[in-house]
Amino acid sequence: MSHLLKKPVRQQLENGVSLVHDITSNNSDLEYVHFKMIDVEPGALYKEALAKQEVCVVALTGKITVTDGVETFENIGTRASVFEKKPTDSVYISNDQSFEVKAESKARVALCYSRSEKQLPTKLIKADDIGAEHRGQGSNKRMVHNILPDDHPAANSLLVVEVFTESGNWSSYPPHKHDQDNLPEESMLEETYYHEQDPGQGFVFQRVYTDDRSLDETMTVENGDMVIVPKGYHPVGVPEGYTSYYLNVMAGPKRIWKFHNDPDHKWIIK
């Protein structure tokens, strides 16, 4: 199996909290992005003290209450399944803070981290403030929820988006990359993909490759898997009959998403 593909671990952390993914620089090629997915039973509590990392807590499914000890956001989260295709609520919390997540119903919670030194205010990112962005044409159509895009001032380096790609379509396509710190041409951002499919027995294909093909991996990605993109182009293809969801976390030295399309395929853009 490719070292870029991560299967769910399902490890019990404490009463009612289980770890589904834990992507760090110790188990991946990533330096800037760290990602955790946790499942929390109703009433159970997850606590964490941040060091030099900021976090975006995404109520992926279910209802949660999030506090940094000063501000509390009760009963946030909007959906039982990501495939309801409506935006959800998230909370940004800055470095050197502590936070708690309590599940009000059975919940799956994404914890998206990146390096951070400068403290910023805690911020509720409301579902109501997130619009649906439609990108692409033909079988390249997909819908994007920009949770923490680069023009949102809440964070120091984190970028978070979620993408819905219908059956038979492609996304992150034509292939693009963002692995050179060479602005204004291109920014350097690592990226993680947390994938789900509907129905759940589905799968998608994701290729991660560089121009010189020193990295060229094509992965079969199943429901709940993660794909790590330390560098390179990273298109996703969705087979007929299945809808794809993925949550992307990006971070790098500068908080700008400036991508470079693969010159061989950019003619596809009309």
Ligand SMILES: O=C(O)C[C@@H](O)[C@H](O)C(=O)CO
């Ligand atoms: O537009 C898309 O298909 C989503 C992707 O851009 C995804 O968020 C990504 O690859 C970011 O670099």
